[in-house]
Amino acid sequence: MIKSLLNKLGFASAPFAGGITPDMCKWTENAAIEDCPLPPLFIVPIKQHIGQACSPLVQVGDLVLRGQKIAKSEGYLSVPIHAPTSGKVIKIEEHAIPHPSGMGLTSIFIEPDGKDERDTSLAGLDNWQTLDPAELRERVRLCGIAGLGGAAFPTFIKLLKDKRNPIETIILNGIECEPFLTNDHRLMVENSAEIVHGLQIIMHMVDAKKAIIAIEDNKLDAINAMQQALSSIGNDTISVASLPTRYPQGSEKQLIESLTGKQVPIGKLPMHAGVLCQNIATVKAINDAIMLGYAITDRIITVSGDAVPKPTNMRVRLGTPMRFIYAQRGLENFDGIQILHGGPMMGERMRHPDIPVVKSSTGLLAITDARIKPAHQVEDPCIRCGHCSEVCPISLVPNLLADHCRNDQLEKAADYDLFDCIECGACSYVCPSHIPLVHYFRYGKGQTAQVRREQSFAEVSRLRSEGRDARLQREKDEKAAKRRKVRDTLRSESVLNPDNDAKAKTSPTTKDKE
Amino acid sequence: MSAISEFGVILLSAVLVNNYVLTKFLGICPFLGVSGKTETAIGMSFAVMFVMTLASTASWLVQEYILIPLDLLYLQTIFFILIIATLVQFIEMMIHKVSPVLYQGLGIYLPLITTNCAVLGVALLNVQQENTFMTSALYGFGAAVGFALVLILFSGLRERMEGAPIPDAFKGSAVSLITAGMMSLAFLGFSGLVKV
Amino acid sequence: MEQLLYATLSLGAFALIAGIVLAIASKVFHIEGDPLSDKIDALLPQTQCGQCGFPGCRPYANAIASGEVDVNHCVPGGERTMLSIADLMGVEPKALEEEESVPVVAFVREDECIGCTLCIKACPVDAIIGAPKQYHTVIADHCTGCVLCLEPCPVDCIDMIQKPELLEHWSWPLPDTQRAQLGAERRESHHD
Numbered sequence: 001m002i003k004s005l006l007n008k009l010g011f012a013s014a015p016f017a018g019g020i021t022p023d024m025c026k027w028t029e030n031a032a033i034e035d036c037p038l039p040p041l042f043i044v045p046i047k048q049h050i051g052q053a054c055s056p057l058v059q060v061g062d063l064v065l066r067g068q069k070i071a072k073s074e075g076y077l078s079v080p081i082h083a084p085t086s087g088k089v090i091k092i093e094e095h096a097i098p099h100p101s102g103m104g105l106t107s108i109f110i111e112p113d114g115k116d117e118r119d120t121s122l123a124g125l126d127n128w129q130t131l132d133p134a135e136l137r138e139r140v141r142l143c144g145i146a147g148l149g150g151a152a153f154p155t156f157i158k159l160l161k162d163k164r165n166p167i168e169t170i171i172l173n174g175i176e177c178e179p180f181l182t183n184d185h186r187l188m189v190e191n192s193a194e195i196v197h198g199l200q201i202i203m204h205m206v207d208a209k210k211a212i213i214a215i216e217d218n219k220l221d222a223i224n225a226m227q228q229a230l231s232s233i234g235n236d237t238i239s240v241a242s243l244p245t246r247y248p249q250g251s252e253k254q255l256i257e258s259l260t261g262k263q264v265p266i267g268k269l270p271m272h273a274g275v276l277c278q279n280i281a282t283v284k285a286i287n288d289a290i291m292l293g294y295a296i297t298d299r300i301i302t303v304s305g306d307a308v309p310k311p312t313n314m315r316v317r318l319g320t321p322m323r324f325i326y327a328q329r330g331l332e333n334f335d336g337i338q339i340l341h342g343g344p345m346m347g348e349r350m351r352h353p354d355i356p357v358v359k360s361s362t363g364l365l366a367i368t369d370a371r372i373k374p375a376h377q378v379e380d381p382c383i384r385c386g387h388c389s390e391v392c393p394i395s396l397v398p399n400l401l402a403d404h405c406r407n408d409q410l411e412k413a414a415d416y417d418l419f420d421c422i423e424c425g426a427c428s429y430v431c432p433s434h435i436p437l438v439h440y441f442r443y444g445k446g447q448t449a450q451v452r453r454e455q456s457f458a459e460v461s462r463l464r465s466e467g468r469d470a471r472l473q474r475e476k477d478e479k480a481a482k483r484r485k486v487r488d489t490l491r492s493e494s495v496l497n498p499d500n501d502a503k504a505k506t507s508p509t510t511k512d513k514e
Numbered sequence: 515m516s517a518i519s520e521f522g523v524i525l526l527s528a529v530l531v532n533n534y535v536l537t538k539f540l541g542i543c544p545f546l547g548v549s550g551k552t553e554t555a556i557g558m559s560f561a562v563m564f565v566m567t568l569a570s571t572a573s574w575l576v577q578e579y580i581l582i583p584l585d586l587l588y589l590q591t592i593f594f595i596l597i598i599a600t601l602v603q604f605i606e607m608m609i610h611k612v613s614p615v616l617y618q619g620l621g622i623y624l625p626l627i628t629t630n631c632a633v634l635g636v637a638l639l640n641v642q643q644e645n646t647f648m649t650s651a652l653y654g655f656g657a658a659v660g661f662a663l664v665l666i667l668f669s670g671l672r673e674r675m676e677g678a679p680i681p682d683a684f685k686g687s688a689v690s691l692i693t694a695g696m697m698s699l700a701f702l703g704f705s706g707l708v709k710v
Numbered sequence: 711m712e713q714l715l716y717a718t719l720s721l722g723a724f725a726l727i728a729g730i731v732l733a734i735a736s737k738v739f740h741i742e743g744d745p746l747s748d749k750i751d752a753l754l755p756q757t758q759c760g761q762c763g764f765p766g767c768r769p770y771a772n773a774i775a776s777g778e779v780d781v782n783h784c785v786p787g788g789e790r791t792m793l794s795i796a797d798l799m800g801v802e803p804k805a806l807e808e809e810e811s812v813p814v815v816a817f818v819r820e821d822e823c824i825g826c827t828l829c830i831k832a833c834p835v836d837a838i839i840g841a842p843k844q845y846h847t848v849i850a851d852h853c854t855g856c857v858l859c860l861e862p863c864p865v866d867c868i869d870m871i872q873k874p875e876l877l878e879h880w881s882w883p884l885p886d887t888q889r890a891q892l893g894a895e896r897r898e899s900h901h902d
Contacts, residue, residue, distance in 0.1 A: 101880040379887035381679065406884070407677035439885040446881020451790065453879065454755065461756035461854050464835040465766070554800070580724075584716045593724065600728040604735050611739035614746045619800040 016254045018393045019246045020426045022345070024218060028182045028304050031312040033190060036328055042084050042110040042319035044070065045097045048358040049146035050153050051077030056108055062089045065119035067295040069142075070108055079144045079154045082295040083119075084317035087112040096355050098341045100348040107356070110319070122293035133161050133205040136290060143289035144296045144359075149173060149184075149250070149279035150342055152360035155286065158276060159205050168274040170211040171259060172199055172283060174226070175243065175250035177216060178343025181363045183300040184280040186313045188215070188222035191284055192229035198287030199238060199278075206276055211238045212259055216245045247345065248424040252277045254393050266420050301357060303329050305365035307337045316357055322364055323353040331366055338372055340365040345425040380433035388427035388437060394420050398427040398437045405444030410451060413444045421445075521652055523708050528656025531708060534632045535664045536694075536701040541632030545665055546690060547623045554619040555669035559662030561609065561624065563655070565601045566633050570654025572597045573637035574647055594637045595628070602628045632661060668697060747775035753794050754784060758834035759856030761785040766834065774799065782806050786813075786855065814870040815853040816860075820845045822867035829859035829868060 047053035054071035064070055064083040071081035087110045095107040122143070128136060141156035161167075172195070176184045188195060199211055215223050226240050241259060248254055253264045255277065262273045270277050278286075281300060288294040297317055304311035309330035316325060322339065326332070340347040341355075342362055357364070388398035396417055404413035418441060427437045534540045541562075548558045573594050581587050606624050610617045617624070627633060636657045640650040671693055680689050751771035762783035764770040773779045774795065781795040782804040789806060796803040818829070818838070825843040837853045840846030848859075850873075860868050 099877065099880075100882065101877065103875070103877050103880060105877060379885070403674075403677040409677065412673075436885040436887060439882065442882035443884050450879070450881055457854075458754065458756040460852070461758070461835050462751075462767070464837070464852060465756065465758050468834065468836050576724075580720050584720060585713070586717055586720065589717055589721065592721065596721075596725060596728060600732060603732050607732075607735050607739040611741055614741075615749060615798060618746060618798070621800055 016246075016249070016257045016393055017395050018391045018426060019248065019254075020391050020429055021245060022179055022247055022429060024245070025179045025304075025344075026182050026185070026218070027180070028302055028311050028313055029185055029219070031182070031186070033186050033300055033313045033315050036314040036316040036320060036325060038085055038112045038114070038116065038317065039320045039324040040111070041090075041321070042087070042112065042317065043095050043321060043356040044081060044084065044108045044110060044319040045095070045105045045356065045358060046071045046081060046107065047097075047105055048081060048152060048318065048360065049079055050151060051075065051079075053105070054078060054081050056092055056106070058089050058092075058108065060089055060091055063087070063113075064089060064110060065117050067122075067297055068119040069144075069295070070110075073141075077154060077157065079141055079146050079156070080295075081108075082144050082297055083108075083110055084297045084319045085110070085112045086115050086117040096352070098348070098350060098355050098358055098361060102351045119295075120293070122295070124291050124293045126291065128201055128290050129204060133159075133207075136201065136205050139289055139293075140286055143285070143294065145282060145285050145289060146296075146359045147279055148281035148285060148299055148359060148362070150346070150360050150362045152358070155278070155282055158271070158278070159202060161206050162271065165271045166274060167206040167208045167271060167276045168210070169260065170199065170203055170206070170208045170276045170278065171255060172211060172213040172280060173250060173252070173255060173277055174213055174215040174219070174222060174280045175255060176219070177245070177247045177250040178345055178347075178363070179247075180304045180365055181302045181343050182304075183302045183313050183362060185219050185222050187280055187284060187300055188219070189225045192225040193232075194284050194287045195280060196226070196229045196233065196235075196238065197291070198283035198285075200235070201286060201290050202276070202278060202283065203237070208276065209237065213238065213240045214243055214255060214259060215240065216249065217242045218245045247426065248393055248422070251393065251422055251424060253422075266417075296359065299357075299359065299361065301325070301361055302363040303365075304363065305340070305367045306371055307331060307366035307368050316361075318358060319356045321353070322350065322355050322357060325357065325364060326353060326366060334366075336369045338367050338369060340367065345429065346423060378434050379436065382433055382435060385432060387430045387432065391426040391430050393424060393426065394422060396421060398441075399435075401444070402435060402437045402440040405440040405447075408447065410444060410448045414448060418444050418448070521648075524649055524652050525656040525659075527708050528653055529660040529663060530701065530704040531706075532657075533660040533664060533701050533704075534635065534657050535661055536698040537705075538632075538635070539698075540635045541630050541661060543626065544623045544630060545661075545668065546687065546694070547626075548620060549665055549669040549672050549690075551619065552666065552669045552673060554616065555665045556662075557609070557613065557616040558620055558623065559658075559665050561605050561620070562627060562630070562633070562661050562665075563658040564605055565598065565627055566636055566658035566661070567651060567655045568601050569594070569598050569633055570636050570640050570657075571647070571651045572601075574640055574645070574650040577641045578647075590638075590641070591634075594634060598633050598637070599628045632657065664697065664701070668694065671697075747771045749798060750774050750795055753787075753791055753798065755787045755791060755854070757786045757854035757856045759786060759854065759858065761856075780804055785811070813873040814855040814857075815850045815873055816848045816855070816857070817850075817869045817871045818846050818848055819867045819869065820847065822865055824865055824867075826864055828862040828864065832858045832862045834858060 046056060052073070052075035054073050056071045058064060058070045065086045066083060068083045069080045070083045073080050089108060090111050091109045092106065094104040096102060097105045097107070125131060125136065125139065137156050137159050140159060141154070145155040146152040147155055174184055174188055176182070203211055213226050215226065223240055223242055230238055230240065243249060243258055249258060252270060256270055256273060256275050257263055260273070260275065264270055264273050285296050289296070298315050299318065300313055301316045302313050303325060308326065312329060314325065314328070334353055339350040339353055341350050341364065342348060344365060347363065347365065382399045384399065389396070392398055401413055401416050401418055404416065405418070421441050423438050423441060425438050428435070431437060532538060535542065535545050544558060548554050576593050576597065577590070581590060581593065602625060609620070609624065636654050640653055645653060672690060675689060675693070684692070751768055754767040754771060756767050758766045760766065762770045762785070764773060770783065774781060781799060781801060782792050784791050792806060793803050823845050825840065825845060827840065827842055827846070829846060830838045830840055834856060835852055835854055837849045838846050838859060839849065855870065857870060860870070
């Protein structure tokens with residue numbers, strides 16, 4: 001209440017609880033987006049989003065075009081996968097994907113033919129203003145768009161026009177609060193017109209009354225570019241909000257709290273608060289899908305870190321191996337270097353660079369071992385300084401949570417709201433004892449999920465076992481009843497009709513008795 | 515002193531100043547035995563609260579209307595134990611019916627309330643101090659609340675200690691006793707809070 | 711003499727009243743069945759494998775509830791199940807009798823299967839499908855890995871294969887810091 005009042009008056013100095021202000025290291029903020037050349041081989045995993053994996057539509061030897069659908073979605077929470085360039089499918093087999101486990105997933109290997117021909121089966125929908133939102137939504141799904149901010153949640157699901165939860169405000173997330181990353185920043189500077197146009201399209205789709213483009217105040221050129229783009233079209237339902245630089249402001253729920261003062265309850269979605277959040281790059285992709293009929297085949301990636309000789313922002317085709325991208329920027333020897341997929345706070349360490357980039361790849365960092373805290377050697381005891389609780393954007397108690405996770409006290413950890421943690425890493429960042437708090441939370445969450453899985457499996461097994469016992473008992477009872485019936489009829493027949501006695505004696509039941 | 519403020523003083527003194535566990539050192543056995551988990555500790559607290567309050571009132575009645583008129587004071591302990599044992603049997607059956615898990619968790623400590631010196635202690639102190647009926651009931655209830663308070667606090671501490679890195683030599687009951695000692699020191703700070 | 715009479719009478723009368731109260735209470739609080747074994751049963755993995763020496767999970771739960779057996783006989787449940795039962799029962803955890811094994815599922819080599827339906831009858835969770843003289847196959851999602859189908863098979867065509875590790879089911883390990891590892895070691899030594 002007070003917070004929203006302060007927000008209205010423009011005193012949004014403490015927009016959301018907690019948060020940190022790390023060294024932002026935005027070295028590439030002035031580096032114009034460069035096109036990454038085509039690699040000799042594309043590796044396209046059949047799942048690049050949150051949800052169900054796709055199933056391949058192509059076979060080895062098939063020729064594909066850029067933007068051609070090569071894997072179709074299975075289930076609702078899924079979007080199709082498209083070929084990043086024209087070329088030939090040379091094999092379909094398991095290959096490592098950007099995942100902390102280092103495990104693999106079925107991937108489609110495409111050898112480019114160099115022509116880079118585009119599949120033109122989908123036409124642009126220039127008349128989108130007159131079209132039914134459902135049709136536009138289907139186009140967004142067909143073009144394989146998933147949130148490009150890092151989570152890769154299938155975008156079409158969020159664009160549902162739902163009478164029960166009408167969307168009032170669209171928040172365009174240009175916060176980019178992770179250190180190093182500048183991909184959204186550059187996109188806003190260079191493609192502001194397309195972004196605003198895409199925003200108008202989604203406003204039409206969900207019938208939103210207003211939209212806010214949220215940008216942190218360390219990106220003044222982006223703020224200017226967006227304001228210019230807005231004034232050139234003379235739209236007054238869209239505004240640009242400049243927010244103080246603070247991590248993790250770019251997290252959906254924290255951003256909504258910063259802008260509207262509303263907290264989205266745990267277990268609810270932003271749409272329950274009448275808000276729709278979209279990432280800058282996603283909106284650009286929606287614009288391309290509607291206006292040009294382009295499926296998503298590339299994305300902007302920041303290549304940075306102190307081990308990269310020439311850091312920059314690149315437009316990279318999905319499926320390009322990381323090693324190839326690093327080589328473009330002068331990094332070829334990976335000894336003593338850690339590769340991060342995503343930003344330094346929430347990104348995941350990759351075990352080797354022979355992994356393709358996917359829809360969720362926001363950044364590729366390469367950092368020397370010397371610069372990364374050797375955390376695994378120096379975890380000291382907790383000194384109860386309370387810094388972790390101060391910076392937690394969800395107001396959890398990280399030190400206690402970590403204790404419970406470490407000791408497998410999973411129920412207690414759940415009591416302390418382990419599952420509300422967004423794994424932003426603010427607590428680990430400030431911990432003076434270098435406790436890898438987020439790592440403990442991930443361990444605790446994984447263990448809890450496994451226990452729950454086992455419990456539900458046990459429940460199903462118990463039902464099946466009980467069902468089987470009941471069936472066996474029923475069969476036994478039925479047999480007994482049948483036998484009794486036969487016996488009864490025989491007896492009554494022999495009483496009524498003694499002539500049949502001899503005949504009845506030949507029946508197996510009576511024979512058995514004898 | 516008005517009656518209400520007198521009752522307040524009795525309660526306060528029974529709960530904090532003359533805490534049975536940490537100041538009089540009575541009832542240490544369940545204090546250490548069932549403080550492993552907070553849920554069990556809460557169950558135990560309610561059981562003791564029930565037994566202690568009823569035992570102190572019933573023993574006052576017995577003292578006043580049977581033992582003194584018939585001049586049978588030498589049977590005091592036997593009578594009191596009989597009352598306590600009956601109450602404990604009763605609550606044991608009730609817990610077994612209402613919460614089998616709590617019953618399992620309390621284990622042997624539930625029937626052992628019978629021999630809990632705090633319960634008998636309250637009954638005996640009541641008659642020694644020649645309390646009235648109301649004050650004995652309050653005194654019994656206050657003592658039970660004090661027991662519940664420290665038992666639950668202690669179980670919370672022990673749950674935290676479960677995950678703490680404790681040196682090998684101090685593991686188990688050693689660190690529990692040290693903690694209990696420190697709690698006792700802390701409760702010493704309440705002495706002088708009220709004039710009894 | 712009179713004193714003695716009073717003492718005996720009053721004590722006797724008092725004991726009688728107490729006895730009557732308790733007798734009534736025991737009628738009121740009479741318990742049907744054993745709710746505790748339900749709770750234990752809910753913690754067991756329901757593989758119905760019989761490795762605990764009982765014919766299924768339910769009988770084992772009943773035996774634990776009545777205090778006949780220790781809590782450490784459930785092999786597929788592993789340490790976690792043992793700990794949660796020990797916690798529920800309020801007893802000290804005991805080390806498992808057998809090593810924890812990797813989760814497995816049964817697999818029928820179809821070219822060797824003669825379609826005798828014996829394994830179908832043995833499966834406690836109806837996870838094998840097939841008909842007489844037809845190949846049988848195991849529904850891997852429902853197989854509990856109890857190995858009860860191996861013994862009746864006349865041609866030994868059933869293998870136990872390791873459950874495939876799924877990407878969705880992967881979970882983070884503990885951090886490799888010394889303190890995290892200390893925690894893990896302490897947990898283990900605590901159970902021995």
